[in-house]
Amino acid sequence: MTPQRVTLITLGVADLSVARAFYAALGWTVTAEQPGVAFYQMDGMGLGLFGLEDLAKDQGRAGAALGTGAITLAQNMADRAAVDAAWDRAMQAGAVALKAPEEVFWGGYSGYYADPDGHVWELAHNPFWPLDDAGRLTIPKT
Structure with missing residues (x-):
């Protein structure tokens, strides 16, 4: 059985520095970083901001045009x-x-x-x- 939970939400972003500045203005603090991605610790889960091209590559869809989804x-x-x-x-x-x-x-x-x-x-x-x-x-x- 798969657990009924979400542990990490990853948002694809066009410009990581712009996205980080926005979330910093909300009062959010980066917890960890890797090249092209920033992570925020939330209560029991995490939020990641991941450059769109790198995210597509990580998903096995290099070159795909990722959107925001519904x-x-x-x-x-x-x-x-x-x-x-x-x-x-x-x-x-x-x-x-x-x-x-x-x-x-x-x-x-x-x-x-x-x-x-x-x-x-x-x-x-x-x-x-x-x-x-x-x-x-x-x-x-x-």
């Missing part, structure tokens, strides 16, 4: 004020606003932005999915 990375926050604060910081860091935070159909509050490479992030407060003191999400069973 994916959203989400950060759930404890309340609406935290969503708004994170949104403001992302905008100041140079994010592209896709949808400003607002009340949404499922009863929460969320907004979307894109990083310099078009990777989409959602900032959300979901009053139905509790966060522990460390900010870890629990999806209640239905």
Whole structure:
């Protein structure tokens, strides 16, 4: 059986220095580096920023034109004020606003932005999915 978890998310980036500067402006700190890739330690998992050409080669698809795909990375926050604060910081860091935070159909509050490479992030407060003191999400069973 394959474990039900994700341990590392890798984002392909056109310019590693631009991507690193954006995430630094969000307050993120690089934990480890290798040529062409930067890694960030998150709670129980990691995020990697990997140059697009090198990522394609690493995937066995040298020369392939990699896109951003149909994916959203989400950060759930404890309340609406935290969503708004994170949104403001992302905008100041140079994010592209896709949808400003607002009340949404499922009863929460969320907004979307894109990083310099078009990777989409959602900032959300979901009053139905509790966060522990460390900010870890629990999806209640239905």
